[in-house]
Amino acid sequence: MNQFFKLISALGILVVVFVACSNSDNVIDSSSGDETTNTESVTDYDTSGILSKFEGIGLLYAVNGNTVTFTTQDLPNHKSPYYPSNNDLYEAYNGTNSNYKQNPNRIATQNIVFTITLNPKEALNKRPTPLGPIGISRNGVVFFNQYAGPDQPLTTEIDSFDQYLGHPQATGQYHYHIEPTYLTEQFGEDAFLGLLSDGFPVYGPKENGEIITNDDLDAYHGHTSPTAEFPDGIYHYHITNQDPYINGNGFFGTPGNITN
Template sequence: MKKHLLISFLTACLLMNCTKKKDDNKDSVTLLALLALSSSSCTTSFGAGVPDWIKNSFTCVTVSVSGSNYVFKTTSVPTYKSVYWGSTSSLYESSLYTNSSGKNSANPNLIKSQNITLTVPMNNTSTSAPASSFGAIGVSTNGIVIYNDQAAPGDSLSTEYYTFDTSQGHPTNTGAYHYHVEPPKLTNNDSNLVGIALDGYLIFGKKHDDTANGTSGFSLGGANSTTQCNLSGKTTSVPTSWTQAANYNSTKTSSTAYHYHVNNGSEVNGIILSGKYIGTAGTSQ
């Protein structure tokens, strides 16, 4: 709350030109620097009925319960440094992701705060495997939205991959920052919780617990590609290494714990969510 009040006060001062005239440039730079620093903060809140496994796993989101759905709201603004903050921001860094097959180069876009709402079913039992679409089809545990393995029309993810920042994210032409592939801020060949998909099923790192990868049959952009867990006996059992597994399981009924893993591929093939969901999806706007 204090951060929001500070932002409001500083913004008002800038608009009203409430600094001294002669030394205005120095004062204004100071105020702008403080405002830039405040952009690294985010809002996290949970409404009545939101379970502990969400409260203890997600930040930078506002979550509420609406009927039989969870409603996640996010600005999808990272709290870490990125080339996509622009060189005048205190959160700017010039580096990009270093990959093994080529040199990254930033796209011309900058990060802008969004107003994204994802409505996901609480207890989905569907395995109808509908196709996913462009835009936000999931949200990660740090509030950054997740896109599938498709790039913007006229492009390919294998091309877009070379525009990712050091955290494996980048913004669209409207400033919507997002992930396509394994984000090192959240997971690195492990079983960490990455986020939740639009069908309400959870997404974990490449491993189920600490032993095995749970995906196969993936082809980049393939109509039948999947990042659904397919380990025998594990498809409806989330990794026990997740600290909230017991809380999560206590809220679930039979066959409602299907889940995804980051695809067991390196770099551009480390897809978070592919061209298909597991089950019937909620809505994103």
């Protein structure tokens, strides 16, 4: 009889251990599932709602599935000394740089095409930004990176920026390397200013009333926080008054196609 009770007791202990282990496994699986779901929701971005903010001279866009194709003539919708003197948008330099030296180039109509994802995600392998267009501003002017040439800083070239801090290169391709003050004056220093070709948005030098510095941003010159257009938060770039100005060590996401 004693052996019978001992057998029953042993079986009871085994049942308790089995149930405890089973419950423990269920907790781990549930937690793991929740974490996966939350991670996906945080990075499930949709930028289609900001397309209506793009408006400029010779600027068109078309949505095809989860991508948008911008076609831009790259003509600034503000005055510049780089327009030919017979153009209505010509205006002599009247900025604040006492070292201003106009380069010999003139703004010319371009045909630049960007194909950009509407659902940007962080890239596993980050790519450096190239020379030439790396993104498009909301008025159709292209963004360039922080270099005047291969690994050459903007130190001297900055003196050729017009009163709205843009200028054309040799083929007449007008562009912004640094803050496009025409846009920040018009829309605000915390405003949405455009997209880089990886699909992540670019914002001005302020956030929540504070000036953003490079110390507030990661190596790619961005961070994740809520914005007016994305109240649930999104990774985005900020323009600052320090090198690299718009973008740092490369694209945070996977860049789309650019032809020009």
